[in-house]
Amino acid sequence: MxxxxxxxxxxxxxxxxxxxxxxxxxxxxxxxxxxxxxxxxxxxxxxxxxxxxxxxxxxxxxxxxxxxxxxxxxxxxxxxxxxxxxxxxxxxxxxxxxxxxxxxxxxxxxxxxxxxxxxIDVDTITNDGEAFILNTGSPHYVAMQNDLKDFDVFTAGKKIRYNDIYSEKGINVNFVEDKGDHLFVRTYERGVEDETYACGTGVTAVAMAMAKYKNKTGHIVTAIKVLGGDIKIEFDYDGNHFTNVFLCGPxxxxxxxxxx
Missing domain, CATH: 3.10.310.10 (Diaminopimelate Epimerase; Chain A, domain 1)
Known part of the structure; x- marks a missing residue:
């Protein structure tokens, strides 16, 4: 059948x-x-x-x-x-x-x-060196990266995902470049074990990490570009808690x- x-x-x-x-x-x-x-x-x-x-x-x-x-x-x-x-x-x-x-x-x-x-609401962001670690429904590692368009996301992402800290449970690895009017994001996903054209929980994690990094609070709307197109993230942030979080896209x- x-x-x-x-x-x-x-x-x-x-x-x-x-x-x-x-x-x-x-x-x-x-x-x-x-x-x-x-x-x-x-x-x-x-x-x-x-x-x-x-x-x-x-x-x-x-x-x-x-x-x-x-x-x-x-x-x-x-x-x-x-x-x-x-x-x-x-x-x-x-x-x-x-x-x-x-x-x-x-x-x-x-x-x-x-x-x-x-x-989901998020209350906890920790650090691994200069990278941010948080869970937006899936665990994520967020690192800033210059010249992201030409960066070897597969090799770098796989190395982090399988290092001694994360290899047992795995982690999704996101690299972000601030382009001024938007964030450019590329993600290595566990379970796929490769770079994907987009990751919803990943771009949500990136938007939150960058809000914390920039000390931005209030109602925040973030434009994200990924390999597969455009996504928008909205949330309220009071400096400690991310609430009313929306992942918006096609x-x-x-x-x-x-x-x-």
Whole structure:
């Protein structure tokens, strides 16, 4: 029996989505998930998601990394699954859904291809040398880097991700260059084990780290450019706590099909 799937992308961060609202989500074949995400022998994606029913929320999001393993929160994946839920007729303009890091609110454009996703509040940012460490639903390392366009993100990111401090649990590694009117960000993602075109929890972490670095407080709106396009981050920051955090950007259906 063939399974229907949908391919979505959010600023170049691409995902396979499968509707599992009509039956319970049972044991997952992690090798099959990895195969479907493989860019040579499968559909190709940064991750795979199942959407399921939930008694207390509009739906529940289950995210798997490209390596087939259950992942932590994926921000761009969250935005894409909201667009998918609208496509399926589960939601209309707003939603409250459940993800691995807890409940999320989101609003979606009438066209269904732009999603503002509320992320978790953040209270703690630490340092590793000059880099910032924080968790925005997934753990992130944020380092400033000049000439980022020509920087070897893969080699540098992999070295940090697998060093003695982070290798056991892994960490996503973000490099940021301040361009004045926007931040340019490139990310090495654990679970994908490569640079991706965008990382939603990553750009959220970068915006927060840079607000702390610049001692900016109040309602902050940050324009972000990634390899896959433009993203906007909004939050309130009082010098200690980041609240009312929104990850805003495109979420577009690429194609749909069936797979064995």
């Amino acid at each position: 063939k399974t229907s799937f949908f391919k979505y992308q959010g600023a170049g961060n691409d995902f396979i989505l499968i509707d599992h609202t009509t039956s319970p989500l049972k044991d997952i074949d992690n090798e099959l998930v990895a195969q479907l995400c493989h860019r040579r022998f499968g559909i190709g994606a940064d991750g795979l998601m199942f959407i399921t029913k939930h008694d207390d929320y509009d739906f529940e999001m289950h995210y798997f990394n490209a390596d087939g393993k259950l992942g932590s929160m994926c921000g761009n994946g969250g935005r894409c699954i909201v667009a998918f839920a609208k496509h399926l007729g589960i939601i209309n303009k707003e939603t409250n859904f459940l993800a691995v890091d807890g409940p999320h609110y989101a609003r979606i454009s009438e066209s269904g291809d732009w999603v503002d996703l509320q992320m 979420a577009k259906l690429v194609f749909e099909g069936k797979t064995d």
